[in-house]
Amino acid sequence: MPGMFIDVQVDATVAKDPAMAKKLAEVCPVNIYAQNEDGTLAIVEKNLDECTLCDLCINASPPGTVRIVKLYE
Amino acid sequence: MRFYEYESKALFRRHGMPLGKSGLAKSADEAKRVAAEIGGPVVLKSQVLSGGRMKAGAVKFADAPDEAARHYETIVPILVNGQKCRAVLVEEKTPVAQEYFAAITWDGRRKCPVLVFSDMGGIDIEEVAEKHPEHVSKTHFSSLFPITPRIAKEAIAATGVTGDALNRLTPIVFELMRVFLAYDLTLAEINPLARLADGRFVVLDGHIDMEAEARGKHKKLLADLGIGPEETRQAREATPFEIKGAEVNAADHRGVAGNVVEFDGNLGLVIGAGGGSLTLFDAVRKHGGKPANYCEIGGNPSVSKAKELTKLILSKPGVEKIAVMMNVVSNTRVDIVARGVIKGCIEAGKKPSDVIAIFRIPGAWEGEGFKILAKYGVDYCDRSVSMYEAAGRAVAKMK
Numbered sequence: 200m201p202g203m204f205i206d207v208q209v210d211a212t213v214a215k216d217p218a219m220a221k222k223l224a225e226v227c228p229v230n231i232y233a234q235n236e237d238g239t240l241a242i243v244e245k246n247l248d249e250c251t252l253c254d255l256c257i258n259a260s261p262p263g264t265v266r267i268v269k270l271y272e
Numbered sequence: 273m274r275f276y277e278y279e280s281k282a283l284f285r286r287h288g289m290p291l292g293k294s295g296l297a298k299s300a301d302e303a304k305r306v307a308a309e310i311g312g313p314v315v316l317k318s319q320v321l322s323g324g325r326m327k328a329g330a331v332k333f334a335d336a337p338d339e340a341a342r343h344y345e346t347i348v349p350i351l352v353n354g355q356k357c358r359a360v361l362v363e364e365k366t367p368v369a370q371e372y373f374a375a376i377t378w379d380g381r382r383k384c385p386v387l388v389f390s391d392m393g394g395i396d397i398e399e400v401a402e403k404h405p406e407h408v409s410k411t412h413f414s415s416l417f418p419i420t421p422r423i424a425k426e427a428i429a430a431t432g433v434t435g436d437a438l439n440r441l442t443p444i445v446f447e448l449m450r451v452f453l454a455y456d457l458t459l460a461e462i463n464p465l466a467r468l469a470d471g472r473f474v475v476l477d478g479h480i481d482m483e484a485e486a487r488g489k490h491k492k493l494l495a496d497l498g499i500g501p502e503e504t505r506q507a508r509e510a511t512p513f514e515i516k517g518a519e520v521n522a523a524d525h526r527g528v529a530g531n532v533v534e535f536d537g538n539l540g541l542v543i544g545a546g547g548g549s550l551t552l553f554d555a556v557r558k559h560g561g562k563p564a565n566y567c568e569i570g571g572n573p574s575v576s577k578a579k580e581l582t583k584l585i586l587s588k589p590g591v592e593k594i595a596v597m598m599n600v601v602s603n604t605r606v607d608i609v610a611r612g613v614i615k616g617c618i619e620a621g622k623k624p625s626d627v628i629a630i631f632r633i634p635g636a637w638e639g640e641g642f643k644i645l646a647k648y649g650v651d652y653c654d655r656s657v658s659m660y661e662a663a664g665r666a667v668a669k670m671k
Contacts, residue, residue, distance in 0.1 A: 203611070203614075203615055203618070204611045204615075204644065229574075248575045248576075248611055248615065249574055249575050249576065251605070251608070252640070269640075269643075271643055271644045271647045272643060
């Protein structure tokens with residue numbers, strides 16, 4: 200189930216990179232990111248609305264490759 | 273969390289306080305055996321978490337073991353203020369020359385413990401304080417600095433007790449003070465504390481309340497006393513609604529959404545923050561509102577936690593609307609609670625703007641929170657509207 204308040208957009212270059220996927224999974228305090236079995240990035244949809252807007256994922260990624268979208272704006 | 277009398281006495285015994293011979297009976301045969309071991313007249317007392325035992329007939333005297341067994345059978349079925357008897361305490365009957373009262377509780381206004389002592393024990397202390405104030409002393413003491421027996425001695429002496437009685441009472445009352453502080457109690461009471469004809473003192477009845485939040489700190493003591501973690505020790509059994517509330521709180525470690533208490537009104541309350549719950553609950557009632565529940569949220573609950581609590585409250589039969597109100601928050605995020613509450617309404621099949629009578633949580637991230645509320649058409653306000661006014665606005669929508 201997608202988020203009601205928050206959506207996350209990740210560029211394919213980051214999503215397909217296991218090292219980046221691991222980094223995102225580590226930094227997110229509310230477990231929005233995980234890794235698929237092949238190491239690529241998985242978005243845990245049920246946790247999207249828990250996003251605290253901390254920007255840790257944005258800061259951990261190359262500029263502009265991860266975007267947090269506030270669906271209520 | 274209240275202790276049964278036998279548990280209070282077990283704690284007192286650990287601290288060397290003088291107690292008569294006694295034993296706990298969970299059958300008529302046990303009552304008979306304990307009475308025989310004591311050898312002589314005994315008193316049988318129902319173990320309930322309530323006063324009024326004597327009036328209810330749940331305290332009886334027996335001169336022989338067979339009589340004790342018969343009294344056991346009479347006492348056990350008696351409900352005392354709705355409380356079931358857990359067991360029967362069989363104690364030696366003590367010939368009393370004089371009864372005293374000693375209790376320590378917390379003075380919220382002075383923010384320190386207060387020792388209340390009277391040389392007129394055995395009866396309602398409020399009545400003594402009103403009719404015979406010279407027989408009651410109130411002595412505050414620090415919970416931070418070391419305490420000495422002198423504090424107890426002065427408190428006792430202030431009621432006119434002197435000589436041998438003063439010297440014998442002092443260590444007992446001082447130990448009660450130590451017990452109060454050592455176990456994070458909110459009440460440590462001995463009433464009556466009896467002086468026998470030969471001058472000795474005996475604790476005849478005791479009451480202990482432990483701060484519920486201190487249970488974790490005193491796990492060993494509670495285990496030693498046989499108090500399991502599942503025992504809530506509330507004034508009444510938890511309702512299914514309250515049990516579900518506790519489950520919501522326990523399911524997620526983030527923040528607090530607990531202490532859910534069921535009432536029979538039509539306005540559900542999602543309330544909290546630094547005493548805000550009590551203030552807001554009272555405000556709702558002051559405005560003539562009928563709360564469907566009490567609860568405490570705070571400590572930055574997650575979206576899912578706020579959502580589950582909202583769903584639970586909305587699922588309660590008779591709830592027409594909810595009021596989401598808190599004191600000004602700093603460590604709870606307004607936007608996170610707003611998300612949770614709105615999500616809870618939608619998952620419960622309700623339109624947030626229809627069922628949220630008022631959303632009044634000012635504080636951290638309120639700008640984001642207000643954007644969310646505005647999008648869903650929820651009536652919200654900031655700190656310029658007092659908690660009392662917000663409660664009034666919620667109640668007005670129920671009429």
